[in-house]
Amino acid sequence: MKSTAATPPYTLNHPRWYRKRVSTYWWLQRWEYLRFVLREISSVFVAIFVVETLFQIYALSRGPEAYAAFVNFLKSPFVLALNIISFFFVVFHSITWFDLSARAMSIRVGGKKLPGFMISGPNFVAWFVISAVIAWLLLRG
Amino acid sequence: MADTIKLEVSRYSPETDAAPHFQSFEVPFRRDWVVLDALNYIKDKQDGSLTYRWSCRMGICGSCGMLVNGEPKLTCATFLADYAPSPVRIEPLRNFPVVRDLVIAMNDFMRKLQKMKPWLIRKEEKPVSEGEYLQTPEELDAYKQFSMCINCMLCYAACPVYGLDPLFSGPAAIALAQRYNLDSRDQGAKDRFPVLSQHDAIWGCTFVGECTRVCPKHVDPAGAIQQYKLTAALDWVKSVLLPWGGK
Numbered sequence: 001m002k003s004t005a006a007t008p009p010y011t012l013n014h015p016r017w018y019r020k021r022v023s024t025y026w027w028l029q030r031w032e033y034l035r036f037v038l039r040e041i042s043s044v045f046v047a048i049f050v051v052e053t054l055f056q057i058y059a060l061s062r063g064p065e066a067y068a069a070f071v072n073f074l075k076s077p078f079v080l081a082l083n084i085i086s087f088f089f090v091v092f093h094s095i096t097w098f099d100l101s102a103r104a105m106s107i108r109v110g111g112k113k114l115p116g117f118m119i120s121g122p123n124f125v126a127w128f129v130i131s132a133v134i135a136w137l138l139l140r141g
Numbered sequence: 142m143a144d145t146i147k148l149e150v151s152r153y154s155p156e157t158d159a160a161p162h163f164q165s166f167e168v169p170f171r172r173d174w175v176v177l178d179a180l181n182y183i184k185d186k187q188d189g190s191l192t193y194r195w196s197c198r199m200g201i202c203g204s205c206g207m208l209v210n211g212e213p214k215l216t217c218a219t220f221l222a223d224y225a226p227s228p229v230r231i232e233p234l235r236n237f238p239v240v241r242d243l244v245i246a247m248n249d250f251m252r253k254l255q256k257m258k259p260w261l262i263r264k265e266e267k268p269v270s271e272g273e274y275l276q277t278p279e280e281l282d283a284y285k286q287f288s289m290c291i292n293c294m295l296c297y298a299a300c301p302v303y304g305l306d307p308l309f310s311g312p313a314a315i316a317l318a319q320r321y322n323l324d325s326r327d328q329g330a331k332d333r334f335p336v337l338s339q340h341d342a343i344w345g346c347t348f349v350g351e352c353t354r355v356c357p358k359h360v361d362p363a364g365a366i367q368q369y370k371l372t373a374a375l376d377w378v379k380s381v382l383l384p385w386g387g388k
Contacts, residue, residue, distance in 0.1 A: 009341070010307045011249040016155035017238035022304045030211075033301060036349045100348065104367035111279030 038089075039096050045089035048082070098123040146170040146221055147228035148179055150191065153239050161239060163230070164188075170225055176216040177205050180231070180243075193243035200357060203291030206298070207243050208232040213295035213355045234298040250294055253310045256336055257318035262329025280325040287320035287365055289358040296352035296362050302345055310342040312352035312362030319365040338373040346370075 013019065023029070027037040052074075059070035073079060101123055102116035145167045153161035166187055168179045177195055184191045196202040198217045205216045210230050221229060237245035267274075296312035297303050303311045318337055322330045337343055346366045353363040 011238070011246065011252075014238065014246070017240060017246055018153050018155070018158075018161060019238045020235075022236075022301070026301055026304065032351055032354070033349065036301075036347070036351075040347065100367065103348075103361075103364045104371050106364075106368050108279075108283070111277075111282065113282070 042089040042093035045086040046093055048086050049090055094127060098127065143170055143226050146225050149228050149230045151232040152242050155241055170221060172222050174221050176209055176219045176221060176229065176231060179221060192241045201291060203293030206234055206293040206295045208235060213298040215293060215357045218357060234294060236298055236304040247294060250297060253314045254317065257314050258329055258333055259317045259321055261321065261324065261327050262332055264328050274326040276325055284320050284323035287316045287360055290317055290360045291358055293357065295355045295357060299351035299355040301349055302347055306345060308341045309345040315342060316360055316362035316365040319369055337369055343369050343373060
């Protein structure tokens, strides 16, 4: 059925139908919706981490003094608090992202659908291994 | 165990009411009764004007979907015992216009479903004398999960995107398009692509995932949509990278 100007792609109102407006606070009404909104908001914190890293690299390129000043800035209570919150959001973001991979990919091996954990599992393992290697490189002294 | 249970049923009369209100009914509490049994009891014994849809009472027709304590449910598969002793609140499905009491207008879903061409499309039909289009169990398995959809619209009631954007095609319609796309007998994936790869269709979905959680037939519409997003994205990459446009 093609929609033309005469038939819009939505259902026209009927004077006797009751339509309820979706509340502005719909996302507070169920935990699942709130969880979804938090997941979407987590991208802001991912962006904060990216920008912070770029500034860190920039400070590094300008020499030890500039870098020390930047590290000092990172130590301020406000930035520290923001980074702790960002860290939890980034972890949440990553977990939901890897969970999604299992849902978005339908891989069939020998005619059978691969169970979700076989797809998200390797992603999680790779995430932990790469994180551990980076942590080791940075923290070994 | 109490021998009655209270039902708070949403009532709306288009002739007299400006908005729905709740009416309470006391019905016998029986362990083997589902919400639909209680509604039928009310209609038979207490108030014949109570209006709702139902047909098969065994989870196949998909017509008795309502909100039970705010959660989209097939009332034929929702036991009173799971809610007792607190009152059970019955409302019409969210995100749809209410026609009367618990009956919603489903025109919008029907139109969106039709747009997806949910039937087998062949470039050329082979004559009947050549027999059926055969399919292996593996080929059946590729789409079977999505074919379990009974059009009950619980996923639409659970989807906040559909509530906020009436143009969104919605979970079931997309899952059913995918059901035919994945069918080895179907050759219509290219016909469905322009309808599916739209902001109003797959790209409108923000993967809240509630459609899958409420689905009584375990169709996983959210999975179907994400899978098609992947297909559409790969198609786009191919069309950009390959000189023959991924045809």
